[in-house]
Amino acid sequence: MEKRTKITVRDLNLYYGENHALKDVNMNIRENCVTAFIGPSGCGKSTFLKTLNRMNDLVDGVRITGEVKLDDEDIYAEGVDTTVLRKRIGMVFQQPNPFPMSIYDNIAYGPRVHGMKDKSKLDAIVEESLRGAAIFDEVKDRLKKSALGLSGGQQQRICIARALAVQPEVLLMDEPTSALDPISTSKIEELMEDLKKKYTVVVVTHNMQQAVRVSDDTAFFLVGEMVEFGDTKTIFSYPKDKRTEDYITGRFG
Ligand SMILES: Nc1ncnc2c1ncn2[C@@H]1O[C@H](COP(=O)(O)OP(=O)(O)OP(=O)(O)O)[C@@H](O)[C@H]1O
Numbered sequence: 001m002e003k004r005t006k007i008t009v010r011d012l013n014l015y016y017g018e019n020h021a022l023k024d025v026n027m028n029i030r031e032n033c034v035t036a037f038i039g040p041s042g043c044g045k046s047t048f049l050k051t052l053n054r055m056n057d058l059v060d061g062v063r064i065t066g067e068v069k070l071d072d073e074d075i076y077a078e079g080v081d082t083t084v085l086r087k088r089i090g091m092v093f094q095q096p097n098p099f100p101m102s103i104y105d106n107i108a109y110g111p112r113v114h115g116m117k118d119k120s121k122l123d124a125i126v127e128e129s130l131r132g133a134a135i136f137d138e139v140k141d142r143l144k145k146s147a148l149g150l151s152g153g154q155q156q157r158i159c160i161a162r163a164l165a166v167q168p169e170v171l172l173m174d175e176p177t178s179a180l181d182p183i184s185t186s187k188i189e190e191l192m193e194d195l196k197k198k199y200t201v202v203v204v205t206h207n208m209q210q211a212v213r214v215s216d217d218t219a220f221f222l223v224g225e226m227v228e229f230g231d232t233k234t235i236f237s238y239p240k241d242k243r244t245e246d247y248i249t250g251r252f253g
């Protein structure tokens with residue numbers, strides 16, 4: 001079935017001061033799909049990911065031109081509330097970063113910030129989010145214990161659960177498994193397969209096998225330019241651009 005577009009990027013340019021870090025990027029990110037960003041270090045993957053929920057707004061000296069639409073809404077339009085935007089588009093980082101508080105409080109944090117006080121509703125959200133991140137069974141008997149006492153792979157799933165707790169529409173993940181062991185990595189990869197049924201998932205990865213395993217669409221970046229974008233199987237089997245071919249066959253990068 002043809003998936004509709006969830007995020008539309010048109011002629012996006014980003015400058016860190018003099019450094020032109022993203023050059024005329026265009027992309028349609030499909031709903032309920034996993035989209036992977038690949039490319040060598042410094043090519044702009046993280047920068048581009050962060051333009052999708054305006055995390056770059058927090059960096060001094062950034063200038064952005066072009067358009068990013070979530071559904072039909074321009075996220076850079078005047079008057080957009082970035083707190084609401086980041087509730088709709090959640091983010092998970094490379095290093096698991098649970099807050100120094102209990103597992104329960106980590107997950108309840110976002111809903112509480114957004115005004116939820118009802119204890120039984122919070123209990124339900126915590127359980128549902130932990131289940132959604134495939135970590136509930138492992139932590140259900142220690143919800144009041146510190147999240148910092150968990151393994152790296154468990155902490156990363158706590159961070160995914162924390163992102164799910166505010167009911168996002170899109171989940172951005174920046175190299176979510178690069179700090180994890182192979183078993184935790186495969187758990188997160190399986191989870192992505194599951195997450196895309198409810199959410200739109202965008203993942204940055206240095207691991208090309210991972211991109212092949214988890215993603216529907218892949219974008220290849222090179223020094224700020226999006227060289228090639230499309231169906232993952234096609235990109236990896238029949239890359240159109242010589243630079244994509246060189247990268248995926250390991251000839252450079
Ligand atoms: N906060 C910042 N201020 C200034 N320049 C930055 C900032 N963040 C990134 N850059 C620059 O923008 C370019 C793209 O960086 P980015 O972090 O997006 O690359 P990346 O593809 O995610 O790399 P990696 O694979 O190493 O994570 C680089 O030249 C980098 O030095």
Ligand SMILES: [Mg+2]
Binds near residue numbers: 045046047174204
């Ligand atoms: Mg990066």
